[in-house]
Amino acid sequence: MDSVLSPATVKMMNIVSSLRAQGIDIISFSMGEPDFATPKHISEAAASALLSGFTHYTPSAGIPELLEAIAEKSKVENGIQCTPKDIVVTPAKLAIFASIISQINDGDEVIIPDPSWVSYEPIVRLAGGVPVLAKTTYEDEFRLKPETVAKLVTNKTNMLIINSPSNPTGAVMTKEDIKGIADIAKDHDLIVLSDELYEKIIYDGVEHLSIASLPGMFERTITVNGFSKGYAMTGWRIGWLIAPTQIMAEIKKIQEHTITCAASFVQKGAVAALKGPQEPVKAMVQRFNARRDLIVEGLNNIPGFKCLKPHGAFYVFPKFEFKMTSAEFAEFLLKEAHVAVTPGSSFGPAGEGHLRFSYATSRENIRKGLERIEKAVSKLR
Ligand SMILES: Cc1ncc(COP(=O)(O)O)c(C=O)c1O
Structure with a gap:
């Protein structure tokens, strides 16, 4: 530690x-x-679930209604061809933690943008992995460029983390850069952890692209998303991840041995967030x-x-x-x-x-x- x-x-x-x-x-x-x-309708949905006694454990991955709503949103808005069995509902931070801890073994290298969100590097270290920093610069508008990433890949690289829009820079990756990074991941058989928490907060007509929607990427991508930033729900502690079957089996064990499931009535609020007015x-x-x-x-x-x-x-x-x-x-x-x-x-x-x-x-x-x-x-x- x-x-x-x-x-x-x-x-x-x-x-x-x-x-x-x-x-x-x-x-x-x-x-x-x-x-x-x-938004009020979200709080009302959770409050009504709470008052009606929806206060017990739920299935570990999440309530079916929410898993279906997330699968639908991910297909329609993100082009990610997933089904409810590919999803776990959990706070975004725990989603990232579970993804890294379950996939990274001692000495595995993980490529992380520099600068990037404060917890990627410590979690990689906790997993026994080696963080490898991919520098981005002001002059390049903090673009994570495929050329930079390609130079950092070794035979120990196991995972690559991307975060668009980015905390702390606000940078949004271009479609070309995301495609270039997807090609590197496929060529070198890497897992991509795509943190898309700020997906909804995007300006100037720029479009968000989920890397898991690109050909050959679903099977190697863990997509993390959540309600904290887009729906102003940071204190609710709820988000989700989408992963292919073999990766998901390992992530689910971490969910089962840590929080068991996301809070029951909070999940009802999350359903209202996705299905209600935007x-x-x-x-x-x-x-x-x-x-x-x-x-x-x-x-x-x-x-x-x-x-x-x-x-x-x-x-x-x-x-x-x-x-x-x-x-x-x-x-x-x-x-x-x-x-x-x-x-x-x-x-x-x-x-x-x-x-x-x-x-x-x-x-x-x-x-x-x-x-x-x-x-x-x-x-x-
Ligand atoms: C880039 C990024 N990923 C993940 C998280 C964690 O999100 P949550 O608070 O929903 O668990 C944050 C929170 O600040 C973040 O900025």
């Missing part, structure tokens, strides 16, 4: 809570969750879009910052030109400006020189936060 550290994102959330408890007015750009309420999701994405424009323009107007306009998620990942590490700069902003951001280095070495801003906060907070940052950094010049 010594090589595994607590996630920087969770640490930052705890620091912000404790400063706020001391009465300090912090503007936080560190939240990895939508600031909107879960307008609340669209409205949320529209508001994220306006905030993205505001924060990107605002950051680019502060000397010392350069910010891309990513096509997905609710994060921007600007680079900065102040002579500090990203951890030092985040601490400086917290102390001097009372603004919380996440250091880019928390997401991998290629994140150094960057900060992650989550714009899952009001436009008023975004404006106020940017003003505070501008004032604080003017002292550095």
Whole structure:
């Protein structure tokens, strides 16, 4: 466990809570969750299931109604030809954990984008695997390029992780890049873990492509998705994974020996999320879009910052030109400006020189936060 550290994102959330408890007015750009309420019809469905006594264990993989709804959504929206038996309902984080722990043996190499979500690398280490980082850069709009991945494949490579739209960069992979990566996976017999949690939060008419929908990919892909980000349901702890039969058999054992099943009434809420009106999701994405424009323009107007306009998620990942590490700069902003951001280095070495801003906060907070940052950094010049 010594090589595994607590996630920087969770640490930052705890620091912000404790400063706020001391009465300090912090503007936080560190939240990895939508600031909107879960749509009412979803909460009502779960509440009614709870009150009607739907409070016991369910089948380990999930209730049939939800498995069918996920299979239908995955076929229609994602082109993934799956059936309910290919699906397990579980929190997305546990889906990723179970996938890696069940597939990775000691010494297996796993290719991970750099920068990327804080937990891939620690989970690979917990499994006894060796994380191999595939660098992406600001100059390339944080594209995970097939050429970069191809150079990292060895005879020990077992798995490749992709995450589009990306946390922390907001980058959305192009169809060409996804196809190129699929070809590498097929040529070298690799498993692909595709984390599609931010699928619904996408802008500018860009389309999400699920790698499992490409020819020859279903049988080697674990697709992870969930309700947390798209339906503002982070606290519900529910998501799912889709995997082919032989991989699924191993993943199911982990589900059975850990949480047994996702919470029963929560699964009823999830059915309502998928089958009910999708307008609340669209409205949320529209508001994220306006905030993205505001924060990107605002950051680019502060000397010392350069910010891309990513096509997905609710994060921007600007680079900065102040002579500090990203951890030092985040601490400086917290102390001097009372603004919380996440250091880019928390997401991998290629994140150094960057900060992650989550714009899952009001436009008023975004404006106020940017003003505070501008004032604080003017002292550095
Ligand atoms: C890229 C990515 N994958 C997985 C997760 C875990 O999701 P959940 O909270 O739904 O388990 C997160 C949460 O922040 C994430 O950003």
